[in-house]
Amino acid sequence: MKDDGVIRSPDTERENRVPPGQSLTSQWPVLHYGSIPKMDTAEWTFTLSGLVASGKVLSYQEFTALEQVVVFSDIHCVTRWSRLDNLWQGLSSRAVTDLVKVLSQAKFAIIHAAGGFTTNLKIDDFLQPDVVFALKHDGQPLSPEHGAPVRLVVPRLYFWKSAKWVTGVEFTADDRPGFWESAGYHNRGDPWKEERYSR
Numbered sequence: 001m002k003d004d005g006v007i008r009s010p011d012t013e014r015e016n017r018v019p020p021g022q023s024l025t026s027q028w029p030v031l032h033y034g035s036i037p038k039m040d041t042a043e044w045t046f047t048l049s050g051l052v053a054s055g056k057v058l059s060y061q062e063f064t065a066l067e068q069v070v071v072f073s074d075i076h077c078v079t080r081w082s083r084l085d086n087l088w089q090g091l092s093s094r095a096v097t098d099l100v101k102v103l104s105q106a107k108f109a110i111i112h113a114a115g116g117f118t119t120n121l122k123i124d125d126f127l128q129p130d131v132v133f134a135l136k137h138d139g140q141p142l143s144p145e146h147g148a149p150v151r152l153v154v155p156r157l158y159f160w161k162s163a164k165w166v167t168g169v170e171f172t173a174d175d176r177p178g179f180w181e182s183a184g185y186h187n188r189g190d191p192w193k194e195e196r197y198s199r
């Protein structure tokens with residue numbers, strides 16, 4: 001671990017960083033269902049809800065005033081492209097979660113995004129230290145097509161878990177497959193185990 005304050009996703013320290021069945025690209029493809037939602041930071045809010053002692057809603061100003069981290073990670077898309085060496089800046093999932101008291105019954109984090117999109121994570125996967133609500137990629141603010149103003153990045157799972165245009169997290173006791181998981185993608189999506197599809 002180099003002491004430069006950057007959180008290195010552990011998969012970036014593997015000798016072979018490309019999971020089975022993946023090919024490298026230096027481009028950054030844009031993939032999502034539907035059209036790019038109009039996001040206005042003056043209207044945008046981030047909501048922490050579900051199994052918490054007391055829910056919380058933050059404005060963009062409140063959200064971006066919180067302490068930020070820098071995460072170095074690789075991207076693995078289930079459509080078989082991987083992009084190495086990404087630098088994300090934003091709020092760690094743990095810092096966001098620490099804003100509320102999560103009840104002990106909570107076992108899952110359901111990520112909510114614009115237009116009703118959701119994706120589900122086990123709370124342990126959500127709270128890994130390399131999981132970040134990103135505002136910037138490689139030093140530049142996220143572009144609208146890549147999820148501005150805020151997207152989640154879950155480096156150790158296929159990129160469909162990395163919801164763009166996020167609007168909040170809901171903590172639940174029961175699992176609730178999200179948009180892509182209900183459309184046939186694997187419930188967890190570990191690229192090293194090729195957990196691509198559920199059927």
Ligand SMILES: Nc1nc2c(c(=O)[nH]1)N[C@H]1C(S)=C(S)[C@@H](COP(=O)(O)O)O[C@H]1N2
Binds near residue numbers: 029031034078114161
């Ligand atoms: N809100 C939202 N986020 C989403 C998606 C989506 O359809 N809606 N698609 C996911 C999928 S399948 C992928 S591969 C990545 C692509 O992110 P990118 O366009 O920044 O490469 O976004 C993920 N996040």
Ligand SMILES: [Mo]
Binds near residue numbers: 077
């Ligand atoms: Mo995807």
